Amino acid sequence: MTWGDSFLALLVAVLCLIGPGLIVTAPFRFGALARTAVSGLVGVCVVASAATTFGAFGLAFSWWQVLAVTVIGLTLALAVRPAVPRLEPRPDRRVLLLLGMWLLSVLAIAIVMFWRVPIPSRIAQTLDNIFHLSATSAILSGHSASPFAIGGLIDTTGAFTYSPSGWHSFAALVAQTTGVPVAVAFNVLWLAMIAVVWLPGIAWLARTVVPTWAAATIALPLGASFGWYPYGLTTGGALYPSALAHALLPAAVAIVLVAARAVLGERGRVSRARRWTAAVVGVALAGGALAAADPRAIATLFVIAAPFVFWRLVVVLRQAREAAPEELRRARRMLWGSLGAAAVVIVAGIAFGNAAVPLTGHPDDTSDLVAQTAWQSLTQVMMAQSQTGVNGVVTIVAPPLALAVIGGIFMALRRATTRWVVVPYLVLAVLYVLAAGEVGPVSRMLAALWLGDPYRLAAALAIVGVPLATIGIVTLGRLIVPARRAFGAGAAVVAAVIVGVTSTGTLAATGVSEAAGVVFRQPVQASDWAVVSSAQMTFMRDQVSAIVPEDQRVLGDPWDGSALAGVFAGREPVFPHVLGRWDDTRLTLAYSLPSIDETSEVCTALDELRVRYVLYTPGSFGGGDAEGDLFLGLHAAVEAGLFTEVATDGESSLYRIDQCGDLG
Structure with missing residues (x-):
């Protein structure tokens, strides 16, 4: 089977990922970009709910179960529609430009990732992928796709297990409905995930952080430009569930930002009860989707979103000082309560991360984890370089991308509304430096929720790096054409294309494409570097x-x-x-x-x-x-x-x- 022959399977993968979400969200007043981004989260929740519910009754996982849960979700959406406010105040603008940039970004990612993978039936020859392939095959053979059952494949002692099965369920759906082999289903699902989950999500997040029409368009080529994600989690171990979770994270973060703005201090025609209801449902949706994909990504969601929430609480407290005493007391209770809850979450997260050792993760002495000096790791963060995961190769710096991020940090610090974005970037950078260096007790403890894996933390850096680079490029556009805002936005879009072309070209030329070729290389005879020949x-x-x-x-x-x-x-x-x-x-x-x-x-x-x-x-x-x-x-x-x-x-x-x- 050639890549061209797998195009139908790719379309089916797209439908599986966002089809249920588009149906369930149809009654709500969303813009096209926000609807697509949210549909990825809804789709994962629908599939996970179908797998869990019908799996509890001993039924083999099938497409009709997803359809049944989708219909139930649509019914609930119609029932609560009057209580849900409009997600975006204005309709999307310049949709054709957005679509064109999206298509170019998808093509760029596909070329960088699979240029040296000649056919879609190749598998990633990595330790983690043994379980992912086996689990998907088991689902197709009638094993439950429930996250409470899939772990039973590798923990046969009868102990309680929770193993996220979102990726395996989607791959099984693609293979089941198209008849393609599991290996082909994995590769087309990865492409579809990046195309309709990651790129719309990161574009919506960028526009949420930088409220201008150009932000989403600028973020699309930037979403293809970081070697940290979407490439690193595949070349650095084929961590498919984690890759799915990181594709969902931008939309999850954006939902938390929108929810925090709605309930913390903003006034409008929408009642407080409606805003709180919509916020709680949105945050629950984000958390549920991440739990189904990879629960450890919830820690990343906390690190990225918490600074914004605390900043909004501080704003509320400042506003309350000019209001009635009761309003001030309530604001103080919210702030201190949130700080206390955050402290509990952090301590519990560190304790859980150090206690829970997954069976599918890397062994402690695995050779694919990075061991380098703190200065090397810090340089990689500053210069937007990425570990490829193969033979210790690190991509060279792409100067336009590195400058965009650095400029974005500088400009974000100058504005109160964007200053918070720098905080999670710095936190994740520190965690990456700790995880990528020699493993010690401090780094092991702090980075435990990410399994001490630098590839997971680097992928999280990309989620914050894209909005920061967007801020930098938007500012550059305004400096180039200061007199006309529209012309300045156009200049920023052109600059983003230049950054995207140079960065993806650098990734392809300096290691990422070659690393993907090595990971997906298929030996003719058995070899100790390959899972199977x-x-x-x-x-x-x-x-x-x-x-x-x-x-x-x-x-x-x-x-x-x-x-x-x-x-x-x-x-x-x-x-x-x-x-x-x-x-x-x-x-x-x-x-x-x-x-x-x-x-x-x-x-x-x-x-x-x-x-x-x-x-x-x-x-x-x-x-x-x-x-x-x-x-x-x-x-x-x-x-x-x-x-x-x-x-x-x-x-x-x-x-x-x-x-x-x-x-x-």
């Missing part, structure tokens, strides 16, 4: 799927590619990821398989898991389990010749286990 894929499709009955699982070392048996053979693997908390039955197979002739415990475990075949490929991704190989027993049993070989391609082999008889 073309030969293994073919063997699983042609041999494993034909020999192993559909109701049986496949046993294998997940580090050698067998974890993806569900993706390529349609047969559930016993171990669908290299990391996990496994029950005693699975641990018996991992450790004690060589003892199959001496103890009945092994056959009991094989019967319980419905296993009669072992998939084996010598070699292990990344050299195997660095924590001490859990699966040495599998290798020992195969190499001892305990099983019957039924298929081989000279490298991969499928063995039948005859010692335990047939499965009933």
Whole structure:
């Protein structure tokens, strides 16, 4: 399948992402840009609600469930429409210019990201992607897509788990409705996510921060210009759920800003009750969408939005000093209460981040995390350089983009209404410097909510960097043409295009495109740097799927590619990821398989898991389990010749286990 052949799947991915949101928000008075941005948040909430609700009844995830929840959402929207105020005071202007800039930005991102990825069926050969592919395949095979169930794939002990399943649910929808392979669904979904979630969201956020028609148009090419996002989370580990959450974050931040303005001090014809109701619903929508995509992104939302909320509270307090004493007391209570709540949230967040260790994240000693000096990290922030995640390559500085951000910081500090934007940028920059340096107790503690991962923090920097650069470019336009505001805005748009072209060109030429090519490189034969090879894929499709009955699982070392048996053979693997908390039955197979002739415990475990075949490929991704190989027993049993070989391609082999008889 070529990229051209996948165009229909791309359109379906767009429909899956924002279609439910466009339907649910249809009754409300939104502008086109705000409606599109909010629709991404609504769409994630709709899909997550469908997966959770119907999954609780044991139903396999399907498109009709999303349609049913969408209809319910539309009914509720019609019921509450009279209580919801207009989101934007004026209709969108210069829509054609906005659309043109959007299309150019989408094309620029697609070229930078996939220029060296020749076909859309390539997978990202990274540790995290093993679980993401396996989870999506499991959903397509009938496993629940609920975030309360998907974690059960890698925590089979029966413990309570919450694992965000937003990305996997959308990918399953695309594959289910178009018939494309999971790998193709991942790549077209990524493009659709950037096109209709990230770019509209960052444009709406920029216009919310800088209330001028040109701000949204300027923000679009800037949204393609930072290597930190949208590229870094893919080349630096294929962190798809986190990428979805960061695509949603601009719209989530914008909703919080609009809500804070509505309830903190602004007067108008809309009643206080309506404003508070709309604000609470909006913030809940933002939080719910982020929780479904990646709950850790809520910490980023707090860091970015909290300074604005506190600034609005200070404004309210100042205004209340000229009002009645009761108004002043209420304003003081709100301010101190908010500060106290923020302190509790920060302490709880740090405690949670240090206590919760996800099974799908990077191992502590993983080689893809960055280790550099604080000065190097600080230079990257100031010069808008980005880590590619491959071979330690860092992109070179794009001077126009770096100057736009620096100029934006300077101009934002000069205005009370934008001064707050600098605060989250500085906080995130400090966290990035801590996370990207040598890991120590302080940096580990403070950056724990982001798993100490510099790629997540760099992606958050881009969310604030775009509005700051927008401020800088808008100011530049006014300096170029000071006499005519419209001409100044036009000059700013031209400047934004120049920044976008130079920056994306720099990214493509100095590492990002090459890094993407390396991450998506597909070896012909098994290799210790790749999760799975073309030969293994073919063997699983042609041999494993034909020999192993559909109701049986496949046993294998997940580090050698067998974890993806569900993706390529349609047969559930016993171990669908290299990391996990496994029950005693699975641990018996991992450790004690060589003892199959001496103890009945092994056959009991094989019967319980419905296993009669072992998939084996010598070699292990990344050299195997660095924590001490859990699966040495599998290798020992195969190499001892305990099983019957039924298929081989000279490298991969499928063995039948005859010692335990047939499965009933």
